[in-house]
Amino acid sequence: MNTPRTAKEVTKENRPEPVTGSEGTGRRAAIALTGASGYIGHNLLKLLTGDYDVIALSRHGNQKENSPNVEWRSCELFSMSSAEQALQGADYAIYLVHSMLPSAKLTQAAFEDMDAILADNFARAARKNGIKQIVYLSGIIPGNIPQEQLSRHLRSRLEVERILGSYGVPVTTIRAGLIVGPQGSSFPILVKLVRRLPVMLLPKWTRTPTQPIALSEVLLALRKCIGSAGLYGRAIDVGGPGSMTYKEMMLKTAEVLHKKRRLFDIPLLTIHLSRLWVTLITGAPKEMAYPLIESLAHPMVVHPARTVPGISDGRIPFDEAAREALKEEDEAALRPKGKSAAPAKTNSGSKPKPAADVRSIQRVVLPGNTNTDWAARYYLEWLGRTLKPLVRIDYDGRNIYRVHLRASRTPILELTYLPERSSAESTVYQISGGAFTKKGDTHEGRLEFLQIPGTRECVIAIHDYLPSLPWFLYKYTQAKAHLWVMAAFRRHLQRLGAKS
Known part of the structure; x- marks a missing residue:
């Protein structure tokens, strides 16, 4: 016992x-x-x-x-x-x-x-x-x-x-x-x-x-x-x-x-x-x-x-x-907490700066025998069709997609495919430019499509994105629009899956 x-x-x-x-x-x-x-x-x-x-x-x-x-x-x-x-x-x-x-x-x-x-x-x-x-x-x-x-x-x-x-x-x-x-x-x-x-x-x-x-x-x-x-x-x-x-x-x-x-x-x-x-x-x-x-x-x-x-x-x-x-x-x-005002001693000698960064992740179900590479390209094509009255998307035929407001020659977002960071399990695009993007020293915005192993489920994630819009304006316009778009894309894929 x-x-x-x-x-x-x-x-x-x-x-x-x-x-x-x-x-x-x-x-x-x-x-x-x-x-x-x-x-x-x-x-x-x-x-x-x-x-x-x-x-x-x-x-x-x-x-x-x-x-x-x-x-x-x-x-x-x-x-x-x-x-x-x-x-x-x-x-x-x-x-x-x-x-x-x-x-x-x-x-x-x-x-x-x-x-x-x-x-x-x-x-x-x-x-x-x-x-x-x-x-x-x-x-x-x-x-x-x-x-x-x-x-x-x-x-x-x-x-x-x-x-x-x-x-x-x-x-x-x-x-x-x-x-x-x-x-x-x-x-x-x-x-x-x-x-x-x-x-x-x-x-x-x-x-x-x-x-x-x-x-x-x-x-x-x-x-x-x-x-x-x-x-x-x-x-x-x-x-x-x-x-x-x-x-x-x-x-x-x-x-x-x-x-x-x-x-x-x-x-x-x-x-x-x-x-x-x-x-x-x-x-x-x-x-x-x-x-x-x-x-x-x-x-x-x-x-x-x-x-x-x-x-x-x-x-x-x-x-x-x-x-x-x-x-x-x-x-x-x-226990004494020490001098709270003193900066933390670091291995690199640098202290990370806070950033107005964004992480947005949604889960969808891929139809048929498709994969993340298909999902990424299809999403951008679908986005151009769905928002056609407001948005157009240009593709250079190789690795770069540019998202424009309909009447503008300057892209609001530029996405560059990263073959060296993509694999059979995931597809990664760098958010490489555009009027809606702010460059950061320690943040590299990216759009990633990752398939959950053994399933048809795929998580679509925006990581480390730094918006150029004022934060309050971004939070209640562009961020809300992204959630609406992703919900619509999820429903669209469900309809495709039901047909396949």
Whole structure:
């Protein structure tokens, strides 16, 4: 029978033997760690550096100082070239990316579509760099619920898992429910509810079972998967010593906080209403809170068929994990923050400038046996026909499309096909000029068509676009027009698909 362990006992547990780099060299293996400055990532970084050289990846990695066994690299996974450069020299990779929050000044995209692009770029970059294994942290997937009935968050986690494994690099997925740690998303939201509400009316979803697990045990599970060939291609559930309902976790958290709370059940499944009041009470961004709360209707309990002894079986009780997390949170709050006015010291000596950039992503279904190259060319031809009274599109017969207002000789947009950045899976055009485009030193606008592996679905994305119109005018004219055009193109492709 498993006996409960404290978080400190877990951290002292014997670590597995580290794997080495290229066979015969005896050198330490290099691990590329995405999200290294995030909640899970910065804690995992501490665990890995004892045995591995870590390539710590972050969007602003050039603002971090390298240290023994840690090399920081800036990485923008929306850019294929950036992803390829970031993974150079790595033997293994750990994928902790989740894009619930906006990634540009204006983001017109569902998080599922952003996650699909990020995972696809990462998997293709891993293939090109000869990565031996990708270790991915996901969520527990209920086994008795059809995929189409899962929450958007869990469907996206499954899609990312499939995309990561679509390019030949072995993937090991760790699936966890609620992770109990001092930061992150779900547990801090629960703590804020308990702290701020002396009386709570609990909807039906608070009686849904989940299997919370301490952060330290998730980190250890990720660490144990690295280089373990027997786990390649597997999805492994991890959880603490037993399942609990969210109501039980609230009561346990109240005990740890030494607070008396009165909880009353109500016989309704008010997920949509819960999203609103949880966001208002906790202050969590709705882009993050809404998808997470939608998932609370699903039981997230470890499946016996998806367990691995020594990895799946967490032993730290919820109250002990919660006590440790709250203690770390309190210690962090008391820790001196240093001179906030001083600029961050960087590897490159430069600090990125904020930009009025745009990211807009929409998903369509390709008809018949078409591909992304067809979709890109057809879209531009269709656009010229659809907006013919207002717009004309000129094609140079090779690589350049120019979009003109009907009466103007000067193009408003110029798109140049980039064969060196396109592939069988994607087609890329640079937004290379035009009156509606502002050139940026660090931003290179592009229009990309990416097919989701194994499906007829295609995401059409504008990345790093800098509009020349005044921001307020752009946001409520050109940006809105683009959404209307893409919705019309999606419907047009649906009609084509129905005919084929």
